[in-house]
Structure formats: structure tokens, C-alpha cells
Amino acid sequence: MKKLFSQMLSRRAFVAGSAAVMGTAATAQSENSTEIEQDVDGRVVRNISSFRSLDWQPYFQDLKNGAVLVDIQSRALHYWSEDQSIYKLYPTSVPLTEDLTRLGRTEIIRKVEGPSWRPTPSMKERNPEWPDFIGPGPDNPLGTHALHLTWTYYRIHGTHDTRKIGRRSSNGCIGLYNEHIAELYEMTKVGTQVLLI
Template sequence: MSTQNRNRFGRRAFLAGSAALLGTPSIAQAIDGEGTTEVERDLSRVVKRNISSFRSLDWQPYFSNLRNGAILVDIDSRALHFWNEDGRYFLYPSSVPLTEDLTRRGRTRVIRKVEGPSWRPTPAMRKRNPEWPEFVGPGPDNPLGSHALYLSWTYYRIHGTHDTRKIGRRSSNGCIGLYNEHIAQLFGMAKIGTQVLLI
């Protein structure tokens, strides 16, 4: 086979594989403290890596049942896994906490769902960053994006972001961020009481 034919075949295979991947719904692509959660770090600085190493996981090692659905956030692979009550599986790339000291692991649950959330920096964030606004309403400047799932841990959310550069990075002050399209989909499936585990 000539080099030209091999290259043409390679491009065709790549394009076909990419189209198949984009068409797969299970793989996602490119109360207190009302509205209070994290803001992610300045991304104008050069970041050497923006990688999510996806691995498909089974729910059974992590949850005893799928009542109300189950969300598993794998901090190391920067991915959020969701199983609905029927066992249907979804995988989304995510942003995760910037450092280990900002990372919380363990079990929690969804206690509230908000479309068009508002945002307030936490007291610790205001202390570190007094220049940040005290309040940001819904819209394109809101760090929570279009939707937010409030967790039983104070100040922790799974939310969208209008800044897509954050996804796949260690960039948050504690929350888990998704593309707005993905949080909208997850928002529609998750329930009050959906179990959440961060590992």
C-alpha cells in the first residue's frame, strides 16, 4: 500500500472513529449560604496539561443500590460518572479542585437543584481575594454556569461553567465543574437525594 493510500485510510479511520465517539451519549464531549460556592483560579496563566484520563467504572463497588441514581466523581481522572435508577450510565469530563487541601472526598447527596444559580464567594475566598465581588447573579459572568446541584456539604456544588477551558483541569476551590450542556443533562436526571461519592 502506498504512503498516500495509508494516510488516506488513516484519516478516514480517524474521522469515522471521531464521529462514532461524538455520537455516543454515554461519553461526554468537548441549605445554607444561598448561592455560595467556589470560583476557579485565573486561567490566563499557561497550563501545561489539560487531560482527563477516562475509565469506565461499575457502580457496584461504590454503591449498594441505585435508588435516586448515583454520582461518582473520580478526582484523579477528572471525570464524573452517573448511573440512573435503571442503571443507564453517563460519563462527563469535569474540573476538580486545584490542590489536595481544597479537595473533599467521601459521601454526600444532592439536597437542592437550581437552574440559573447565583453565586457568593465563601468567607475563606473573600479573605484570600477581597477584590472578588460579594455577589454575582445568574448569567454569563456567573462561575456556577447554567445549573447547580447543591450537596449536603456546605459550600460544595456540582455545577456548570461558562469558561470551558476549566474542564479537565485541576482548577477549582473545591467544587466539581461540568460543561453547561452536561450539567443541564445531569440536572434533568439527578434527583433530590441522589447519592454522591467523591473518590
């Protein structure tokens, strides 16, 4: 009986010890995940509850040429086609800081597949080690497609660095996964209205 009781205790100790080790690993993993999810100011921001579909009427008078709404807080881009047959919702990256963020109405003035990239003067000032030019390809910060807005230097574009999506990670632009920007590129046109809120 003592031997059986001792074996049961050993099994329980093993199970309890294993659970403790797994719990420690899970805690370490979640601590690392939390670190990755932190914004520049150190706050942990999760936006799952605000990533939801929206109606276009509160934001646009009509859907002439289609409409794009970018919500900086929820880090989401909404697209409505002119005939209302298509609605898309995409996760985005947003600017690192409020001073890099531009809000308001604009529109798409140019569409580029395989864009090249040059840092803006202020980017170069902050990061003098950055190259002056990167052509199309996997190293290009604009990904596979770019939609130029009326605001100088501001674009909605793709990214090859998928870790940026859902985070404050850009120098002012709105970033999408490459497969999402390719889809948006096909649906939008020069003249599509854009609102950043």
C-alpha cells in the same frame, strides 16, 4: 546538468527549511499547550488513559435515587440511573489543591437552575477583590445549573469558562460543561447519592 542539480538542491533546501520552520511552530505550539495543561504545582498531568467507563457496584450498595461518582484523579463524573438504563460519563474540573478537595459520601439536597453565586468566606479572604455577589448569567461562576450537596459550599455545577474542564481549577466544587450539567440536572433528583473519590 549542473543547473538541474542546483534546482533540485534548491527545492530540497526549500522543503527542508519549510519543515524546520513548521517544526519550530509545532514545538512552540506544543510548548504553549503544555503550559496551559500544567497544574498549580507545575506538573504536567494527562488523564486520557484513566478516563474510562466504570461499574457502579464497587462504589455503591444500590442505585436508589441514582448515583453520581466523581473521580478527582481522572477528573471524571459518572452517573447511573436508579433502573440502570442510563449511564453517563462527563469530563470535569476539580479543586485546585488537595486542601480544597473534599472526598467521601454526600447527596444532592437542592437543585437550582440559573444559580446566583457568593464567594465563601475563605475565597473572599484569598481574593478580597472578588465581588460579593453575581446573579445568574454569563458572568456567573456556577454556569447554568447547580446541584447543592450536603457539604456546605460544595456543589456540582456548570461553567461558562470551558477552559477549566479537565483541569485543577476550582475552589472546591466540581465543574461541568453547561450542556452536561443541564443534562445531569434533568436526570438527578434531591436525594441522588454522590461519592467523591
